[in-house]
Amino acid sequence: xKHSLFSLSIIATxxxxxxxxxxxxPGTSGSGFTTLTAETLKPGQFSSSFQFDxxxxxxxxxxxxxxxxxxxxxxxxxNIAYGVAENFQLGLTYGYYAAEGNRELEGGDIVTFDPDGFxxxxxxxxxxxxxxxxxxxxLIGGVKAPTGDSSLTNTEGExxxxxxxxxxxxxxxxxxxxxxxxxxxxxxxxxxxxYTFRGERYDYRLGDRLDLGTSLAWRVCGDAKTFPQVxxxxxxxxxxxxxxxxEGEKDANTGGTVLFLSPGVKxxxxxxxxxxxxxxxxxxxxxxxxxxxxxxxxxxxxSIAF
Numbered sequence: 001x002k003h004s005l006f007s008l009s010i011i012a013t014x015x016x017x018x019x020x021x022x023x024x025x026p027g028t029s030g031s032g033f034t035t036l037t038a039e040t041l042k043p044g045q046f047s048s049s050f051q052f053d054x055x056x057x058x059x060x061x062x063x064x065x066x067x068x069x070x071x072x073x074x075x076x077x078x079n080i081a082y083g084v085a086e087n088f089q090l091g092l093t094y095g096y097y098a099a100e101g102n103r104e105l106e107g108g109d110i111v112t113f114d115p116d117g118f119x120x121x122x123x124x125x126x127x128x129x130x131x132x133x134x135x136x137x138x139l140i141g142g143v144k145a146p147t148g149d150s151s152l153t154n155t156e157g158e159x160x161x162x163x164x165x166x167x168x169x170x171x172x173x174x175x176x177x178x179x180x181x182x183x184x185x186x187x188x189x190x191x192x193x194x195y196t197f198r199g200e201r202y203d204y205r206l207g208d209r210l211d212l213g214t215s216l217a218w219r220v221c222g223d224a225k226t227f228p229q230v231x232x233x234x235x236x237x238x239x240x241x242x243x244x245x246x247e248g249e250k251d252a253n254t255g256g257t258v259l260f261l262s263p264g265v266k267x268x269x270x271x272x273x274x275x276x277x278x279x280x281x282x283x284x285x286x287x288x289x290x291x292x293x294x295x296x297x298x299x300x301x302x303s304i305a306f
Contacts, residue, residue: 032215032235033262033278033299036192038136038180040128041083041305049079051301058293068164069292071101077119087128094147095119097166104154111156117149117166124174135181140194142174146201161204163244163254168206170199176211186219200245207242207255217266228269233278235262243288253289258282264299272305 041047053075077095084090098116105111124142148167152160162168176194183189196209215235222229236259243255264278280297287293 032190032213032217032233032237033264033276033280033301034211034237035190035213035215035235036126036138036140036176036178036194037190038128038138038178040087040126040138041081041089043083043085045083045305047081047303047305049301049303051075051077051079051299053077053297053299055297056295058295068104069101070099070103070164073097073099075119087131089126091122091124091126093122093124102164106156111154111158113152113154113160113164115152115160115165117152118147120148120167120172121145122174126178135179138178140174140176140178140192144172144174146170146199150201159202161246162201163204163206168199169201170205172199173197183216185224188217190215190217203247205245207244209242210240211237212239213237215262222268227271228267231266231268233262233264233266233276235264235278236260237262237280253291256285256287256291258286258294259284260297262299274303276301276303 055073055075057070057072075095075097077093079091079093081089081091095118096116097119102115103110103112122142122144124140126138126140128136128138130137146167146169148165150162150165150167150169152165154160162170174194174196176192178190178192180188180190191214192211193213194211196211198206198208213235214237215233217231217233219229219231238257238259240257241255243250243252245251259282260280261283262278262280264276266274266276268274277298277300280294280299282294282296285293
């Protein structure tokens with residue numbers, strides 16, 4: 001089966017777009033929706049966030065032989081972070097993935113499957129190694145345990161490959177760097193770079209992934225000590241995914257590069273409770289082979305610190 005980048009892309013989002021984002025609670029909120037902040041929780045502080053993502057896809061002008069198609073997907077994630085020590089925190093991410101319209105044309109027949117299920121579990125760590133006049137810098141690392149639903153068959157009884165299931169069945173790794181600097185009392189800049197190393201399972205290996213992001217948040221209502229605080233957000237993210245491999249052979253219909261621009265709003269209701277809503281809009285999609293493209297991705301979330 002030839003798999004869509006964005007059935008795989010949404011699963012990749014499970015592992016990176018929400019993995020280290022457990023730090024996006026009040027006090028370490030970062031300026032963007034998927035760009036990471038270098039800020040860390042204080043020792044003994046917990047932060048939790050509940051995030052819901054809705055992604056809508058374009059079709060390819062009909063059902064095409066050998067190409068996986070889907071109409072839309074939904075990802076719900078729970079993120080929990082804990083400040084272990086000064087400048088160091090750990091995080092856990094777990095979620096539930098659902099999609100509509102998953103299908104493929106094989107021999108003139110439409111083959112379907114239901115990928116709904118729990119995702120794999122990510123454990124991440126963040127260490128802030130610099131805090132000074134030039135801003136903050138932090139190292140990020142993580143490992144994904146294959147706890148999610150990865151064994152799935154379609155209506156023909158064939159195994160659905162890991163690019164289209166809620167879990168991949170493989171162990172993955174994550175390494176990256178985050179930078180944060182206040183440009184003024186009301187304007188904050190975040191930037192991050194993440195690389196995801198993919199493991200192999202079922203003779204299938206998803207392509208490694210690189211995420212680059214930068215974001216600005218401008219506080220237009222409230223100040224550092226009064227609530228509610230309302231911030232306008234602008235974010236640019238570049239995502240590159242290498243081609244997947246099946247039994248050592250590259251899959252020509254996977255991988256590619258996408259550039260997103262994301263406007264949105266973040267609101268801190270109190271010192272411990274915040275909410276956000278934003279939309280990712282693709283301005284460049286350079287995909288390999290025949291793949292469905294993203295129309296938009298809506299990201300909403302609520303964070304609580306305690």
